[in-house]
Amino acid sequence: MFGLEALPKQKGALPKALPVFLASPHIKLATARGAFNLLNSFLAPRTVWLPSYLCGVMVDAFKLGQVTVKFYAVDKQLNVADNKWLNNIVLGDIAVFIDYFGFNLWSEWGAEARKRGAWVVEDACQAMLNDQFCEHSHYVVFSPRKFIGVPDGGILLAQKGGKLPGETLQPCPSEWWLDAFAASRLRAWFDQYGGDRLWFDLFRKTDPMGPLKPAQMSELSSLLLVYSIDYKRVALQRRENYRFLEQEIPDLALMPELPSGVTPLGFPIRVRDRDHILQSFYEEEIYPAVHWPIVEVIPSQFLDSHQLAQEIMTLPCDQRYDPTDLMRMITLLRKKIAQ
Numbered sequence: 001m002f003g004l005e006a007l008p009k010q011k012g013a014l015p016k017a018l019p020v021f022l023a024s025p026h027i028k029l030a031t032a033r034g035a036f037n038l039l040n041s042f043l044a045p046r047t048v049w050l051p052s053y054l055c056g057v058m059v060d061a062f063k064l065g066q067v068t069v070k071f072y073a074v075d076k077q078l079n080v081a082d083n084k085w086l087n088n089i090v091l092g093d094i095a096v097f098i099d100y101f102g103f104n105l106w107s108e109w110g111a112e113a114r115k116r117g118a119w120v121v122e123d124a125c126q127a128m129l130n131d132q133f134c135e136h137s138h139y140v141v142f143s144p145r146k147f148i149g150v151p152d153g154g155i156l157l158a159q160k161g162g163k164l165p166g167e168t169l170q171p172c173p174s175e176w177w178l179d180a181f182a183a184s185r186l187r188a189w190f191d192q193y194g195g196d197r198l199w200f201d202l203f204r205k206t207d208p209m210g211p212l213k214p215a216q217m218s219e220l221s222s223l224l225l226v227y228s229i230d231y232k233r234v235a236l237q238r239r240e241n242y243r244f245l246e247q248e249i250p251d252l253a254l255m256p257e258l259p260s261g262v263t264p265l266g267f268p269i270r271v272r273d274r275d276h277i278l279q280s281f282y283e284e285e286i287y288p289a290v291h292w293p294i295v296e297v298i299p300s301q302f303l304d305s306h307q308l309a310q311e312i313m314t315l316p317c318d319q320r321y322d323p324t325d326l327m328r329m330i331t332l333l334r335k336k337i338a339q
Contacts, residue, residue, distance in 0.1 A: 001203045002149035002320075003188025004181075008227040019231045021128055021142045025158050027165070028217035028225075030172035031210040032125050032143035032154035036061040036096075038214040039139060039156065042165040043119050045094045049085060052305040053078060054098060056297035058123070061212050062094075076270075076304045077254070080109045091117035097134070099127035101291075101314070102264040103255055110136035119162070126291075129235045129263035138162035146265060147318070148229050149188065150221040151181040152210075172215035180206040181220070191320070234319045235263040241317035241326060242267055248330050254312065266291075266314035269333075274311050277336045286329060289314045 017023075029035050040048065040062050048062045053074045062069055070088075073081035078100045086109070089095065095113035097106040099122065110120045114136050122134050125143035133140050139162045144153040152172060158164045183202035190199055242258050245267045250256045252269040266289065271277055274290075281288055294309045315329055 001183070001187055003191045004151065004184040005149040005224045005228045019129060020132065021155050021157055022225060025164060027156045028222055029154040029156060029169065030152045030215040030217055032141050033057045033061040033210060033212050034214040035141045035154045035156040037064050037212055038165055039094070039121060040065045040067060043094060045092050045119065046090065047093045049089065049093060049095045051096070051098055052298050052302035053294065053308065055292045056294070059297060064212055071298060071302065073302055074305055076308045079105050081304065083112065086112050086116060089113060089116040089118050093118045094121055096121045096123055098123040101255060101266060101268050102127040102130060102262045104134055107134050107136060110134055126265035129231060131261035135160065144225060148234065149184055150224050151184040152177060152218050153221045153225065169214050169216045172211055172218065176206060176209055176211065177218060237319040238263050238317060241321055244323055244326050245315060245317055249333070264317065267317045268312055268314050270311040271313065271337065272311065274313055277333070278313060280336050281332065284332060286332070288316065
């Protein structure tokens with residue numbers, strides 16, 4: 001979670017160069033899950049095809065509609081495992097592909113799904129600041145809160161023949177938004193001055209309760225996205241930090257090489273005894289994320305995905321970190337692995 005970005009002193013003119021997710025036709029929503037639900041209602045598919053490794057909230061967003069959710073297999077390297085499922089696609093289905101940690105590992109599969117008449121939806125929630133997105137996608141979904149300090153936000157972008165819904169969205173639930181705003185503001189205070197972690201309690205309360213149904217992005221988040229963020233600086237720092245970790249612990253990296261044009265969410269690694277290592281990090285007030293727990297979400301026959309979910313953790317490498325912070329993580333990690 002990121003602390004609330006500083007408000008601009010004055011609105012002024014639009015920046016000369018907006019990032020792709022703001023420069024193309026789009027709808028601003030309160031959450032990314034709301035964007036998936038909006039697409040589900042608008043496209044009205046018979047079946048939605050989802051990868052076997054994902055955040056369970058996406059499944060919830062699609063299941064709000066009258067749709068059948070089916071999964072296709074993803075292997076332990078997060079590649080699409082086979083093409084058998086493609087033969088079951090019918091015209092008007094939705095096929096969702098995830099840019100895991102910022103990486104597109106699925107482009108050829110997206111092309112095949114599109115040829116069979118599916119609407120191709122790119123989940124770029126972990127890839128918001130990439131230089132470009134898949135040419136085969138009709139729609140791309142983003143989650144700004146994973147990269148910068150805004151209290152709410154989800155973006156639905158249309159490209160390559162995709163048309164945006166024209167319906168008017170309702171405001172996001174005020175009680176939820178006020179808690180999300182408070183968490184973001186308290187986190188910014190904590191980052192600057194330290195103190196208690198009330199922001200974390202609020203974050204744990206609000207994050208799973210974000211609206212599943214489509215709702216408007218707040219005016220505050222919309223203004224912050226346009227006027228308050230130095231996106232080039234954010235992307236550069238994330239890439240530099242990823243490459244630093246890439247050089248120091250290539251043997252643990254799930255994705256050891258960072259392509260040009262990719263701005264990563266974090267640095268995913270695979271380790272044995274993951275939960276024990278996580279606990280050691282927590283004791284040092286370092287909080288790697290787990291993307292994602294899937295036991296109650298994905299059917300048990302997807303063995304590779306479940307094994308990966310038991311071993312994966314994501315080291316932070318975002319714009320708040322410098323080489324000293326990264327070396328502290330590496331030193332602790334090496335120590336725990338050697339024990």
